[in-house]
Amino acid sequence: MKKEQLKPEKAYKNLEFLNSSDARTLRILAEFLEPMQRFKAEKVCDTIVFFGSARTKNLKDAQRNLQRIEQSMVGKVSTASSVSDDELEYARNQVFLAQYYEDAVELARRLTEWSSNLDSTHRFVISSGGGPGMMEAANKGAVEGGGKSIGLNISIPTEQYSNPYITPELNFEFHYFFMRKFWFIYLAKALVIFPGGFGTLDELFEVLTLIQTEKVQKKMPIIIYGKKYWDQILNLDNMAKFGVIDKEDLDLIHFCDSVDGAFNYLTSELTRLYIETE
Numbered sequence: 001m002k003k004e005q006l007k008p009e010k011a012y013k014n015l016e017f018l019n020s021s022d023a024r025t026l027r028i029l030a031e032f033l034e035p036m037q038r039f040k041a042e043k044v045c046d047t048i049v050f051f052g053s054a055r056t057k058n059l060k061d062a063q064r065n066l067q068r069i070e071q072s073m074v075g076k077v078s079t080a081s082s083v084s085d086d087e088l089e090y091a092r093n094q095v096f097l098a099q100y101y102e103d104a105v106e107l108a109r110r111l112t113e114w115s116s117n118l119d120s121t122h123r124f125v126i127s128s129g130g131g132p133g134m135m136e137a138a139n140k141g142a143v144e145g146g147g148k149s150i151g152l153n154i155s156i157p158t159e160q161y162s163n164p165y166i167t168p169e170l171n172f173e174f175h176y177f178f179m180r181k182f183w184f185i186y187l188a189k190a191l192v193i194f195p196g197g198f199g200t201l202d203e204l205f206e207v208l209t210l211i212q213t214e215k216v217q218k219k220m221p222i223i224i225y226g227k228k229y230w231d232q233i234l235n236l237d238n239m240a241k242f243g244v245i246d247k248e249d250l251d252l253i254h255f256c257d258s259v260d261g262a263f264n265y266l267t268s269e270l271t272r273l274y275i276e277t278e
Contacts, residue, residue, distance in 0.1 A: 048125070
């Protein structure tokens with residue numbers, strides 16, 4: 001009687017190999033091909049990308065936190081209040097930033113409702129980094145507007161988790177930042193940059209670099225939202241004065257401080273660039 005021969009495991013089922021450094025190219029390709037398959041299945045062609053801080057709270061939570069800190073400081077002696085003073089300043093800044101969270105919800109909602117009235121080939125789906133804060137606000141607004149929303153998440157040690165407003169079929173988890181950025185930009189027809197930190201600046205300047213160097217040739221309106229915040233962080237005018245960018249490069253971005261202004265600018269530009277031309 002013949003002994004039953006054991007079949008070796010196929011390479012594409014060998015998880016030890018697939019997670020090894022030798023299979024890195026396969027993992028990169030997977031982060032290109034698997035999202036492509038899902039976007040096709042969901043008929044997603046055009047997106048409006050929202051960037052912004054993962055650390056921003058909604059207004060209600062930020063106000064509640066500030067109230068808690070203010071109450072805890074009552075009666076404290078001055079010699080013991082230095083840490084609390086720092087906490088108080090941080091909490092006040094969170095309330096300031098929380099208004100941008102609420103604006104992001106409203107803008108994403110209005111854009112989603114606007115896009116739902118367009119021909120089915122021009123559905124501008126809201127896309128975010130998929131995490132909390134401003135990203136959550138964008139996805140939440142899309143849901144409130146009755147549409148789909150995309151979350152392009154990234155595996156990092158802190159802060160990042162999928163917010164509950166992402167359409168399940170469009171909830172992605174990336175390992176490689178550059179593949180995540182590719183999918184942000186490849187489908188994007190417009191960007192809205194809300195207050196954020198290193199990650200937001202990284203994403204903003206990579207997009208500006210790609211447009212400036214004509215690696216991205218499509219027209220893409222870019223809004224930087226919240227001058228009161230960004231004027232303390234960016235001084236692009238001085239970059240032009242020193243000659244490290246051209247004055248014309250400043251025309252790549254549009255600063256905005258209101259939902260009405262951002263909505264009117266985006267819908268006008270998207271109509272001019274992508275609807276009236278076809």
